Amino acid sequence: MSRGLASNSKYSYNHLNGKGASEAIDVHDITVKKSRLRIFLSYFGAAVFLTATFYLVVLKELCISSIWCILVCFSLAKVLHHKPIKKESVVILPAFGVQLETHYWSGRVIRRFVPISKILKPVLNECVTPVTCHWSLALILRDEDELMLVFQKLQPPVRMLVPVWKALCAASH
Numbered sequence: 001m002s003r004g005l006a007s008n009s010k011y012s013y014n015h016l017n018g019k020g021a022s023e024a025i026d027v028h029d030i031t032v033k034k035s036r037l038r039i040f041l042s043y044f045g046a047a048v049f050l051t052a053t054f055y056l057v058v059l060k061e062l063c064i065s066s067i068w069c070i071l072v073c074f075s076l077a078k079v080l081h082h083k084p085i086k087k088e089s090v091v092i093l094p095a096f097g098v099q100l101e102t103h104y105w106s107g108r109v110i111r112r113f114v115p116i117s118k119i120l121k122p123v124l125n126e127c128v129t130p131v132t133c134h135w136s137l138a139l140i141l142r143d144e145d146e147l148m149l150v151f152q153k154l155q156p157p158v159r160m161l162v163p164v165w166k167a168l169c170a171a172s173h
Helices: 036-059 064-080 158-172
Strands: 002-007 011-017 026-032 085-093 097-104 109-115 119-128 133-141
Touching (some): 011 158, 036 064
């Protein structure tokens, strides 16, 4: 098996290309790195939110400032909450199609299969919002009005998307 590895502070990219009988199978994994600080802060934010809410409800002193306190604590808990996604994979079977997998930390796996005959072209898009800018990889599908995102939950950097895009281009032609 040949392996291609790339990594940054949030994600790691792994390319597995089998030799022998499974030579046609091409697997691209993008894994989320666990940050212990982020997990700790998410639980800390949730604990502060629950404590503040419980304290204000027990004292029955709900006023404008206490509602603001609850909203700020809730926002902190929500922002710091870690993503439940473990990794997203693209399994390319050139003769059949592309299987897109989302693996969660709970063990749940969601798989979507796209037949190769339905794929018109894979494209790299630059997504610009008023706050952020990131790249996404999408598939233009036959008889569909919208693009299908390959990595629906994650936003990996473009240098990790390019090898997947090249493999999808080679498989779809």
